Amino acid sequence: MATYAEMQEIFDDIRSDFRYDHELNGCLNCGICTATCPSAQFYDYSPREIVQLLWTENVDQIYDAMQEKIWACAQCMTCAARCPFKNSPGGLVAIMREVAIKHGMDSARDVLRPFGRVMLKLITTGNQLSPDMIQPDHFPDWGPNIQKVEGDLKTLRKAIPVKTLQTTATAWEVSLKTSVEMYTIWEMTGVLDALELMDENLFDVIEDFIDEKREEYEDWLEEQEEDDDD
Amino acid sequence: MSDTVLVVGGGPAGLSAAAGISAAGFKAVLVEKEDRLGGAPILSGYAKLVPSGEWAKDAIGRMVEQVEGDANIQVHKSTKVTKLDGDAGNFTATLSNGDTVQVGSVVLATGFTHFDSINKPEWGFGTFPDVLTTTQMEQMVGSGKITCPSDGRVPERVAILLCVGSRDRQIGREWCSKICCTVSANLAMEIKELSPETEVFIYYMDIRTFGLYEDKFYWKSQEEFKVKYVKARIAEVTASDDGRLLVKGEDTLVKRPIVIPFDIVVHAIGMDPNEDNPEIAETFGVGLEKHGYIDKAETYTNTCGTTRKGIYSCGAAYGPETIDDSIAQGKAAGLRAVADLSRA
Numbered sequence: 001m002a003t004y005a006e007m008q009e010i011f012d013d014i015r016s017d018f019r020y021d022h023e024l025n026g027c028l029n030c031g032i033c034t035a036t037c038p039s040a041q042f043y044d045y046s047p048r049e050i051v052q053l054l055w056t057e058n059v060d061q062i063y064d065a066m067q068e069k070i071w072a073c074a075q076c077m078t079c080a081a082r083c084p085f086k087n088s089p090g091g092l093v094a095i096m097r098e099v100a101i102k103h104g105m106d107s108a109r110d111v112l113r114p115f116g117r118v119m120l121k122l123i124t125t126g127n128q129l130s131p132d133m134i135q136p137d138h139f140p141d142w143g144p145n146i147q148k149v150e151g152d153l154k155t156l157r158k159a160i161p162v163k164t165l166q167t168t169a170t171a172w173e174v175s176l177k178t179s180v181e182m183y184t185i186w187e188m189t190g191v192l193d194a195l196e197l198m199d200e201n202l203f204d205v206i207e208d209f210i211d212e213k214r215e216e217y218e219d220w221l222e223e224q225e226e227d228d229d230d
Numbered sequence: 231m232s233d234t235v236l237v238v239g240g241g242p243a244g245l246s247a248a249a250g251i252s253a254a255g256f257k258a259v260l261v262e263k264e265d266r267l268g269g270a271p272i273l274s275g276y277a278k279l280v281p282s283g284e285w286a287k288d289a290i291g292r293m294v295e296q297v298e299g300d301a302n303i304q305v306h307k308s309t310k311v312t313k314l315d316g317d318a319g320n321f322t323a324t325l326s327n328g329d330t331v332q333v334g335s336v337v338l339a340t341g342f343t344h345f346d347s348i349n350k351p352e353w354g355f356g357t358f359p360d361v362l363t364t365t366q367m368e369q370m371v372g373s374g375k376i377t378c379p380s381d382g383r384v385p386e387r388v389a390i391l392l393c394v395g396s397r398d399r400q401i402g403r404e405w406c407s408k409i410c411c412t413v414s415a416n417l418a419m420e421i422k423e424l425s426p427e428t429e430v431f432i433y434y435m436d437i438r439t440f441g442l443y444e445d446k447f448y449w450k451s452q453e454e455f456k457v458k459y460v461k462a463r464i465a466e467v468t469a470s471d472d473g474r475l476l477v478k479g480e481d482t483l484v485k486r487p488i489v490i491p492f493d494i495v496v497h498a499i500g501m502d503p504n505e506d507n508p509e510i511a512e513t514f515g516v517g518l519e520k521h522g523y524i525d526k527a528e529t530y531t532n533t534c535g536t537t538r539k540g541i542y543s544c545g546a547a548y549g550p551e552t553i554d555d556s557i558a559q560g561k562a563a564g565l566r567a568v569a570d571l572s573r574a
Contacts, residue, residue, distance in 0.1 A: 028397075028435045028436065028463075029435070029461070029482065030435040030461075030462065030463030031461075031462045031463060031479065031480030031482050032462075032463035032464070032465050032479075032480070033480075034480040034485060034486075034487055035462065035463070035464065035465035035478050035479045035480040035487050035488075036465035036466065036478070036487075037487065040480075040485075040486065040487050041487055046480075046485040046486075048480065048482070048485065049485055081400070082352075082400070082465060083399075083400070084393070084397055084398040084399060084400060084435075084463065085399060086399040086400065
């Protein structure tokens, strides 16, 4: 359990985010956000409750909500589209999640662990999901529609009249140059720092991979120059 | 020197202004764009008025008779003012029927426009026949029978949604329309009087039955008519297979979303600025405030004023207003306009 000072610090980090004042204008407690929220249908999660906790600066309960509740939001932002005050409960949840990661909270670590596979895929291929990852067993929430993905994947993909999409181990081809640019963006926006906080082992693997790819890119650039010189 | 005031708009405020000008011994020219006098209460067929409980056609009807029977008041119906020349004390107004009138001052009693519920499609108006506005429900009360428009059955449950077109940044309506809470409490009691077995629920963000309306409408509707008030803003109205309406809201006690069946859903529609206000502002050279209503002059010493000298306003032209207060303000604006004539 965190001390009050720690909880206050977490709240201060949320409140000082540059988006905070834009996402939270006040609250009339009308509940249209919770009424319209798909996650509230299934989980112990209420966007109105999140807004109220922040608006009333209830640092203790904000900390509590960050243990589990904020991770139930699907970030669909229907709440933001409906709120008569133009609050964005989903936007506030996004800020809270980032602060949870920054503070290395266990809840963030637990929730994000299963996404390590996706993260690795994303860094190594530039795609978060590839056709060969879509197996019926992995997507029970798709219901009977999942059967539609069964069949000879290679042939099905060949039927797509776009050459860069005729792949199975990646969703589309990402060029080396684009990959290297993505690494720079993830580095500069703090994504890799967050990853290091959440999963050090995965971070090490990914960092090695990035170094390799950057070297590959440098070599490729040199080759191009040599070709030009010829 | 002109002994005449131009009054624009024949609703409660304009009728009151014209009658006041005549009572003070001056003349009024009353211009109304519709083909009859009476304004929203008559044109939209309101039922019993707040707070008198009198039928609109009787109460406002008396005001119309008073004005139409007054030799000092010249009435132009189905007419607009197309041009206003001159200055305070000496205006020339051109009317759409070709007439011109010399007037010393002007009262803009141009009122409001009902919010069009089509602009909140998630609440089902225009999609489901049993979703109505308060004005349509008042007309049903006037007909003496409460039934579902879809198939004529007597509704078991009626929901009234407050703040439709009010207090909503998503659609640029950042004002409270002031009257809808009390109108809805009154309407709920009228529904219960005509159809005692029907249950009426009112969904609200806050209840604003201000002043003396608190016990006469809000408390009375609960204590004597068992109207249920639920604090929740509805997310959407859909229909079930059996044709009933499904209203999706939050049960704020347990913080869970709930879906409740209803037979009729009523939108308590708000008061928009008159949709003609841009044209009115242009024709009369007056400013509009940030929501689009007629801009007020300094209130304390220039009561009833606009941004242009010699032009006055009153009632719902300034912003959401009750009928009684519109009538009082119309009288004040009429007499303020008369004071310009006396001085000129």
